[in-house]
Amino acid sequence: MNIQDDILVALRRITRAIDLHSRKVLKASGLTSPQLVVLQALKKNGDLYPSSIARIASLSQATITSILDRLQAQGLITRQRCTEDRRQILVSLTVQAHERLRDAPELLQAGFLREFDKLESWEQLQLLASLQRLAELMDAEDIDAAPILEVGDIAKN
């Protein structure tokens, strides 16, 4: 009926697929997708602050804290207070984490991304462009809503 409804349905199908994939990865490796994202960010960039991880992964700081809690409980990361700025905490991979990542290096690439690989290059770029366009539109929501509120603020002065 409505193109907007179709968009919402497609988005819902995608988020569901992401969730189901995460659970499949969990059964195979004992780690969820978000946990793997955090570990791979650390592998790629070296030691990081929680706030940096949050920025890289597009997650809130609170979410990162809870993911780090579980990774630490599994002995995959360590937290170490910074000496210069004692508000910050440096997160490092443990030896076990490196082993774990070596054993299962491409878990995130599995599944849908294998399918994605089979596509022509132009189609891959097309899909990426569409996703980034949508992400912009959705991020813009907050920014666009602000001026509407400001009208009220200005009226108050």
Added chain:
Amino acid sequence: MNIQDDILVALRRITRAIDLHSRKVLKASGLTSPQLVVLQALKKNGDLYPSSIARIASLSQATITSILDRLQAQGLITRQRCTEDRRQILVSLTVQAHERLRDAPELLQAGFLREFDKLESWEQLQLLASLQRLAELMDAEDIDAAPILEVGDIAKN
């Protein structure tokens, strides 16, 4: 660096935007996006079984149960055992739900979909097509994985 990483980042930005929007709607209306989706499905289709709602919304039955629990706690739906097939339960909107939906009819359409409306028709269709293509790729993951397992099954016989 990698186009696959970019895809994952864009997907993460989109799911985050969906979550943030849901929380904003919650503050404005007292209902989250998934709750509104369920209510609007009932408004559009009339009384439904939980399994039907799950199919329409692309959610698991367990998730629907918990959403219905909250809607029922708010007095917005009623559950009624079927007389013909007593395994099934018929979910209906209450009078309050109809009022609530009349007062806030387009909450889901708010935000990003307003932006979406401003786009040219061809771009809207382009974005929809890309999303549906991705949803197919991601749904295909399970289907594609199955035959691989079957090889082992056949070998066992």
Added chain:
DNA sequence: TCCGAATACTTCGAAAACGAATCTTTCTTC
């Protein structure tokens, strides 16, 4: 130097989401 603002992280509470297990009811097969 000291006090309030800003920053970094954690804690808390709540919704969402799922699979697996469970319960009830219906259907199928013998």
Added chain:
DNA sequence: GAAGAAAGATTCGTTTTCGAAGTATTCGGA
């Protein structure tokens, strides 16, 4: 007709996710 399979819904346990509130630390200005 009874035993077992199948189907519909719920319950349970877990992770993710967030904002808001709380804590500790640093910074900036008076």
